Amino acid sequence: MILVTGATGNMGRHLVRHLREAGAAVRAVTRDARKAEGMASERVEIAAGDLTDPEFLERAFIGVRSLFTLLEVGDATAVLEAAGRAGVARVVLVTSLLAQTLPEGFVGQLSLGCEKVMRDRGLAGTVLRPWEFTTNTLAWADEIRAGGVVRKPSAGLPSPAIDPADVAAIAAKALLEDGHIGRTYALTGPAELVPQDKIRALSAVLGRELRFEENGDAEKLEQIRRTPDQVSEGFGVCFMASPGVLPTALEVLGRPPRTYQEWAADNAGRFR
Template identity: 60%
Template sequence: MTILVTGATGNMGVPLVRELCRLGREPRVTTRNARRANSLLPEGVEIVEGDLREPEFLDRALRGVDKLFLFLEAGDPSRVLRAAGRSGVPYVVLVTSLLAETRPRSFVGRLALETERVMREGGFRGTVLRPWEYASNTFAWARDIREDDVVRQPSGGLPSPVIAPEDVAAVAARALVENHDGRTYALTGPAEVTAGDKVRALGAALGRELSFQETADPDLMEKIRTSPEEVAESFGVCFMESPGVRSTVRDITGRPPRSFTEWAEDHAESFK
């Protein structure tokens, strides 16, 4: 059985490939940088270098594939799905966004629902994963933390059950090797945290005292209050109401999802 993983060198792709290998599968992966993929991924993985936006490369990568892992940020995922249909790929694990449920009229919510519609109408078997905010979004703070130990945001935001990409990958791996056909799973972390909570957790992981500073831009604060989805591209979903903590990661994998504190400890080097 050939499993194709797109985005294999990303925050979700690397742990997914490693988990598939641990489960006895050696997937094919796509990447635009084979040297980087070789440095990050286990031996035995078939690496196909190229750009998914190029039709010839896409057709070559999909040839003979039984199961496809695809996520919303892959760059025109609907086009990839249509190409997968032409190549006869029968099964897809698609990662979209929980905004499809909580904010279906937002840009990301609409894109998620449209991509899911293309998957359904393409006749694929498979599973849809809808994660909430990724813990890895805080990598955007790394420069500020390195320079002056201060994270600046418009406000502390609302409590948000952030999820580690590794936990999305763990569920995706199960969906690729087990039968989860026709299921749609909402994925969150184990607890709701604010921006201030994240900064404190990162400081503890680094052994330094970090501070959180609200910039309190009145125009931006008004936009956050009235149309938080409009600022989501810059600041994520932390200004939107929480979807609540969901038990899906534990239900599927048999273990609890990582807390933000655990994720920060695992990735402290990225903030040094």
């Protein structure tokens, strides 16, 4: 049995599909069972509950041999500790590439801390460190629907955003195949993009003109200066220096990672 936390999220739903297609037995954890409608099958069990609830957490691990979990799902440390107590044999932990590029920041420290818990509990497995996600630009959806002009404090810095579907595909390989235990994979998308590049891609798939404008909000710019790692996702703009385009996703997947344009085409309905 493979326990998948965050099973109805941008990454988890893709992972559950990969595991189901491979014939693996999956326990899919979600806070809201309604979001898992259509996911349950002969091989997929839905476990609705809160991972911060100790009793639910312990029940979730009954019969589990492998775990997929993310830094931002519930209390990641508690999930890893429960995995250790349950004798889980293989773990895939998703943290952040900020563990390498900004280790002194809040997210970088949190990532390194969770990775240390995994090691300290003797859990064998794989760490995935993705960069910014393509899904971060869903933060623009309201403005795009309202009028088509996205206004943010700054256009930020070029960013090789990665599609969560690619991270899920790599996670599936790490859970199902040999050769990944003990590895740490730094993951990016195939190209460095700025917001204007993403706006052009969204304009193309939506069939209407969109614009990105900097509003120069001094208060927000100061917030960005102080904690760039904590505000990037909320603005849908990356404010941190790029790690560059890394080859890891290509090497593990055996194909190029998906482009932002491909992600935009698949998710156009979320901006309409």
